[in-house]
């Protein structure tokens with residue numbers, strides 16, 4: 001056992017010796033060599049990684065315009081609003097061209113100016129207007145129709161440093177591309193400023209030319225659409241006025257009912273897409289009166305039951321006539337809404353005798369506006385109704401004739417807005433007096449007229465109102481009872 005232990009100990013010594021001698025065998029040179037090799041290997045790997053990063057960066061730079069273009073095309077396919085589309089285009093252009101700012105200027109040929117439809121970085125200066133005949137680079141670009149690429153603005157005579165003074169910005173490089181319509185006329189200028197790494201290149205010019213063509217196409221389309229909308233708007237207004245003008249004393253009824261309805265609709269925060277339906281329905285609500293003989297419309301005194309029936313027909317005629325107009329899908333409810341303005345919540349209205357929720361909400365708004373205007377207008381057979389009585393009629397009609405939400409919304413309207421519409425067709429310009437009513441609601445005015453105690457700031461308002469309300473009334477006319 002002892003012998004075995006000794007022999008083991010000898011073996012350990014030997015193996016330790018062998019290990020020591022095998023480590024030392026390559027010597028210091030060989031160690032250094034392997035260290036160098038390791039270092040080289042790592043260096044090569046690092047360089048390879050660096051090259052890969054550079055290549056990826058180059059690939060990214062190459063793809064950046066393409067991915068920007070993809071987002072622009074995607075926006076065009078999904079977005080219809082011009083402002084939002086132009087925002088996308090300018091934002092993507094900024095990234096694609098590595099520019100600091102982008103602006104889209106549009107020519108306003110009425111005043112020979114260019115104005116900023118989009119201007120990045122101009123908080124507080126939301127719109128810049130530049131004379132078309134002026135000395136700025138943008139105006140120069142619009143006049144000449146040429147691309148202007150300036151590496152250093154302050155070294156170029158065409159640059160006006162006053163613009164920088166005005167905005168507090170420091171312009172360095174400028175690239176301006178004219179925007180042309182289909183006839184080749186300049187309708188605007190696409191401007192990018194301050195490229196981040198050096199001046200704008202000819203490749204940037206090509207990209208911006210393409211993007212400017214997209215922007216100008218969108219602007220031209222939007223302008224054409226606005227022209228059509230204006231035409232439709234004016235045409236419907238003229239049609240509505242032809243009815244109002246048949247009787248000089250109802251002149252302005254359709255426009256006033258439209259404006260009251262819009263005030264009520266806005267205060268009830270109805271959806272944007274309903275506002276135009278409300279506008280056109282209110283404007284055209286009495287169009288069917290074209291079928292009512294003037295002898296009845298102008299009759300001084302009570303109508304016979306047959307005559308009353310003839311008048312009531314106007315709601316049906318409104319529907320029939322408007323149904324022949326090719327309203328767009330967005331406005332397709334106009335004939336129905338317009339023809340429901342005499343319906344009552346309890347079903348006793350005409351011409352369909354609809355009840356409650358079956359009456360379109362927009363028509364319930366018009367019903368309040370229509371009755372209010374009828375009672376507060378001067379008619380050939382009667383005077384304006386005292387406004388506390390009008391208030392009573394609206395209140396009594398709650399939930400049987402009128403939707404109480406619409407009545408409440410009307411009564412809460414700022415008084416000066418109601419008066420502004422009410423007095424809009426009158427001979428006397430009452431705008432100064434109307435401004436005095438800026439701090440009270442319509443219902444507060446009726447309370448004051450009915451004898452409520454005036455607060456200090458309300459003193460004298462009733463007198464001013466009554467003078468305005470009763471101004472120029474035909475002599476001998478009786479108040480409606």
Ligand SMILES: [Fe+2]
Nearest residue numbers: 285286341342
């Ligand atoms: Fe009517």
